[in-house]
Amino acid sequence: MALILATSNGSSPAPVANPETNRQTANYQPSIWGTAFIVSNTPEDEITLVHEEQQLEDLKEEVRRELMAAASNLSKQLKFIDAVQRLGVAYHFEKDIEEALQNTYDNYHCIDDINDDLYDVALRFRLLRQQGFNISCDIFNRYTDEKGRFKESLINDACGLLGLYEAAHLRVWEEDILDEALAFTTTHLKSMVEHLEYPLAAQVSHALHRPIRKGLERLEARPFMSIYQDEASHSKALLKLAKLDFNLLQSLYKKELSNILRWWKDLDFSSNLPFVRDRVVEGYFWIAIACFEPQYSYARRIQTKLHALLITTDDIFDAYGTLEELELYTEAIGRWDINSIHQLPEYMKPCYQAVLDFFKEIEEMQNTERSYCVHHAKDAMKNLVQAFLVEAKWFHGKYIPTIEEYMRDALVSSGATVFAIISFIVMGEIATKEVFDWVQQNPKIVRALSTVMRLMNDMATHKFEQESGHIASSIECYMKQHGLSEQQAYEEFHKQLENAWKDINEECLRPTAVPLLLLSRLLNFARQQMWCTRARKMHSHILEK
Structure with a gap:
């Protein structure tokens, strides 16, 4: 159970003792793919590729013109940027989007054409926070009553509630209004989703399952295409670009x-x-x-x-x-x-x-001047294997550690630091010596990432692993140490997960310790764990049936 970055077809099978060597063995299912993905392109494929790449360039210019044309209307511009990002093609327009959002942020207190529309206000907040701009959440005070609670009149605005729900997932510490917003919108969206019409119903249902902040851009692009193409105001050029880009990749x-x-x-x-x-x-x-x-x-x-x-x-x-x-x-x-x-x-x-x-x-x-980065990677690998050994000793000794002991080791054995360092190395010159020194110090975002990865994994697999004779997970450690029930342990870890996400969000706000591009890789590792955990749960349910 050590490495939780690993993708598997369900949880690990029960170890089976071999009496001759006193070793554990496991009967993992073989790969289902065989040689299906070992392929070679034909000359015809290459000709088609050249044609499609030229078509892609033409569409990019058309979409860029539409993005520039939308600048005269802030609400329209922000919705277009949101669509570009959610369709997975924002990387073609990074400079254009950065300039547009920088201008929005610079003129934040002068803007009056959004007025009080909750969806537009929430969208502006979310897009700026996603871009790293530290915009205040006080803008949502206008939607609360004298007691600080969100006005009941908002429950008639499904689009506005959805926008506020998505924005609330960008919350950081001491933003009580966003904590309240998340609880308020979640309750009302769940109660109304069955009564909404398509495509809004599909958007709400998907958001409740996987909010934008916790979703992976490439994974979310395909389902959003289906929703976007049914919107009356969609851009045909943007949709065509998204589909072509998806297929080329x-x-x-x-x-x-x-x-x-x-x-x-x-x-x-x-x-x-x-x-x-x-x-x-x-x-x-x-x-x-x-x-x-x-x-x-x-x-x-x-x-x-x-x-x-x-x-x-x-x-x-x-x-x-x-x-x-x-x-x-x-x-x-x-x-x-x-x-x-x-x-x-x-x-x-x-x-x-x-x-x-x-x-x-x-x-x-790497060139000679960057030899230090591989040194950091080797050190992280040594620490990871040492953490694996600690867990092996616990298993063989039937030892249940305290939750503090467990988490100290588990945050290393998750593999987060190794992956962070390697992911920075392969990003090139943007990862300087100062960046590797920073990550080696186990900064807040790396600790938060490790927490998300470890707790999500443990909560998804601990029942199966305990039935299978694996090492005690964080659930068992916490229950034993504090004399709590399984449900109480789950509730506590859900709180810790939400706190970890606040740390991640906070570390991604400007000014950042390292370039935002690098932090986005760590953010995506946390998102990956959310997706992998849900996939593992779905697989377990299928096995049970």
Whole structure:
């Protein structure tokens, strides 16, 4: 249960004791994909690609003209920007959107053409907060009564409630009005959703399931296309651009995944390490939905490889290795010396070799002046494996730690820091030495990210894992230490999750400690965990049925 960045088809199976070696084994389901994604493009495909890329450029210019034309009407402009972002094509217009929102922020107190329309006011607030502008939530005071409660008259404005609901998810600490707004809108949207008409009903239903702030742009783009095309005022050029862009990126992803699968096949872990999960396809999907822009092809390749190697390491610790073997592996990682491979059991050698080769590949891609970033990554990897060993000792010793002990280790074993550092490395020169020094200090947003990842995972899987004989999760640790029921533990962790999201939101407001582009990667890791947890729950329900 150590690594929770891993994407899996459901929870881990129960470890089965092997009496001959006193080791645990697990029977993971094999990959369902086979060689389906190992493909090659034909010359005809390349010709089609060139034509579609030119068509994309033409559509981009048409959409850019529409965006500029909307500048004369703030409400129209903000709605257009919102559509561009939710359709997943904002990366084509980053400069245009930044300039438009900067102008909106600069003239924030002079703007009067939005008036009191709740949806427009909430949309302006959300778009500015999403862009990192620290706009005050006091703007919503006009919608409250003398007791500070939201006016009951608002319940007749479904669009306004939806806008306020989405805006409230950008809240930070000490914003009581947004806490109240979230509770108020959630209650009333749930009660009215069945009585609304399409497409508003679909938007409300989706938002209650996954609000914009916690959704992944690329994953949300496809369902939003279906809603957007049914809006009477939609832009035909924008919709066409979104669909073409989506399909072009899908073609790119298939090509990238094919190359990664060839690398995985060459490792031959299915023969050398038959007990580990083969989740490369799922891992690539997990990476691509967060780092989807075409210019980050190298980033997707590296992070998918990292994901696969960490799953392999995790399975060695969770599902096969004896405690003595795991201690040897941890020591070898600590030394980071290929000669240490001779001290390892035969089955561990391919993994150790692959890990060192992976980091060498990253190192060779950096110039001499950036060698420090790989040093940080290696340190994070050493800490991660050490955290895996701590959990293995707890399991073998049948020890239930305090919640404080558990979380100290779990925030490392989640893999968040390793992924953060690697994701920064592959973003290029924007990640300076100061950035890596910052992330190595375990800043607030990294701690919050780790909390989201760990608690979401534990709440989704702990029942299954306890029935299967896994290490105690945070749920059991908290219940035992405080003498609480399972439901009470869940309620407490839901509060901690909401607090973690406030920390994430706060760290993404300007001025930021590091460039917002880098912080957006950490934000997307938190969003990924939200999605993965829901997917895991759905899979569990299917298995139960």
